[in-house]
Amino acid sequence: MKRNLLIFVTLAAILSTAYAMGVLPKSATNAVSHTLHRSVNPGPLSAAHANLGDNCQACHTPVMGVDTAKCILCHANNESILQRQPTAFHASVGTCKQCHLEHQGLDANLSEMDHSLLTSIGMKAMQNAEAGTEEASAYNMLVDKLRLASPPHERISLQESVLDCASCHSNDDQHQSLFGGDCAQCHATNRWTIPEFKHPSTSSTDCNQCHQAPPSHYMMHFKMISAKVAGKPHARVEQCHQCHQTTSWNDIKRAGWYKHH
Ligand code: HEC
Ligand code: HEC
Ligand code: HEC
Ligand code: HEC
Ligand code: HEC
Ligand code: HEC
Ligand code: HEC
Incomplete structure (x- = not known):
């Protein structure tokens, strides 16, 4: 585990650099273009957006579908998400609809974290890096890793495990850094508790x-x-x-x- 730790963190740090540098294309997923069929009513909007009612164009652009730029137009100045460590990635994420599903009804939860999506977005942003650059070699190593490695434990996917968890969660660290920054070595991404963990007995001297x-x-x-x-x-x-x-x-x-x- 120790040996892998370094590789993990090095790669992951660079993966997360993609966010820091803001190199993510603003319309990465809009490239998959699709037509908005006015006749289709996919279901009522969430309570937060209910007042947008029939104004489909508030979020959709014909041909493109859901338009990230329109979401950003209304939400760009949300200081509280940009300033909180785990959600600061919003500054450069470039896509919204995978984590903020709409048309699920008034009571639906509008925010659903998808960690593996962050990996795909990061990879996509790095794939066109100029050959010979640090970013390009980091990208190639990640590609190999995602093809050949196996996840550190069965509660996390390989795709999720290459993320630099600490860059978003070091403030959640209960271990005073004693366990290092590679949270993925032990944790899943849906909850911090670890069902199979048994605390050492009170007679332990360690x-x-x-x-x-x-x-x-x-x-x-x-x-x-x-x-x-x-x-x-x-x-x-x-x-x-x-x-x-x-x-x-x-x-x-x-x-x-x-x-x-
Ligand atoms: C607040 C923003 C918002 C408004 C307003 C809105 N939509 Fe959407 N719509 C979305 C999002 C986000 C998705 C993608 C959700 C998903 O994939 O589950 C979506 C998905 C859809 C889809 C499925 C195909 C696709 O583009 O992914 C259709 C069809 C659609 N909307 C039609 C409409 C129509 C018709 C209206 C107006 C009556 C409307 N929408 C208003 C945000 C909105
Ligand atoms: C016309 C302006 C407008 C557009 C366009 C818009 N929103 Fe909103 N959104 C609002 C308002 C107003 C609220 C409710 C007040 C608030 O929480 O800021 C809201 C609330 C939200 C919330 C918080 C919901 C909650 O749990 O409180 C999320 C997440 C969100 N919007 C995401 C999106 C996404 C993603 C898109 C694009 C598909 C989008 N919004 C498009 C105005 C807009
Ligand atoms: C990888 C998943 C992911 C992507 C992509 C994403 N978000 Fe979020 N977003 C979240 C999560 C999770 C939260 C809830 C954070 C919390 O409440 O702790 C959130 C919170 C928000 C909020 C604040 C909601 C509130 O409760 O006040 C807004 C507004 C928002 N996102 C808008 C956007 C917009 C606009 C985009 C596209 C530019 C976007 N998000 C892209 C995961 C994502
Ligand atoms: C780019 C930022 C980012 C990265 C990288 C990231 N996360 Fe998250 N994570 C979030 C956001 C946003 C949430 C939603 C809850 C919140 O806002 O705190 C979340 C939620 C979680 C939760 C659920 C917390 C709860 O109490 O519901 C766990 C557990 C978690 N992440 C573990 C991880 C692990 C392990 C890694 C590394 C493999 C990781 N995360 C990488 C942003 C990130
Ligand atoms: C070497 C393994 C290991 C590493 C690495 C690790 N943890 Fe933990 N962590 C644990 C164990 C074991 C527990 C106890 C889980 C339980 O009680 O169910 C725990 C508990 C936690 C809890 C409290 C869970 C609860 O609600 O009781 C949080 C929060 C947490 N870890 C965050 C982190 C973060 C953030 C990182 C990375 C910066 C990290 N951990 C790295 C093993 C680890
Ligand atoms: C193999 C690692 C390990 C050893 C050895 C260990 N602990 Fe823990 N302990 C943890 C983890 C992980 C947690 C849960 C995360 C946290 O709260 O720090 C925890 C939690 C605790 C808590 C609960 C903290 C709280 O506020 O909920 C106490 C108290 C504690 N340990 C005391 C001890 C004592 C005393 C010993 C020696 C007799 C000991 N531990 C040995 C890993 C260990
Ligand atoms: C000689 C006895 C002794 C030893 C050894 C000791 N502690 Fe303590 N510790 C205490 C007592 C008594 C308290 C109660 C409050 C105080 O006196 O500060 C305490 C309080 C704490 C607290 C709570 C502090 C707070 O602000 O609430 C933590 C956490 C703690 N100890 C962790 C540790 C850890 C970890 C070790 C070993 C690395 C350790 N202690 C070694 C006697 C000890």
């Missing part, structure tokens, strides 16, 4: 391999308060198991529930 102590443990506070509360004046910080249970960090051996203010 707690510090997976957990980082808070800053207060490296200050006077540790000797003066924490160690005394736990009745272990000589324990070193790395020996979490001397003082902690696995139920909660505030559940202290011998002292019970403890929370200082």
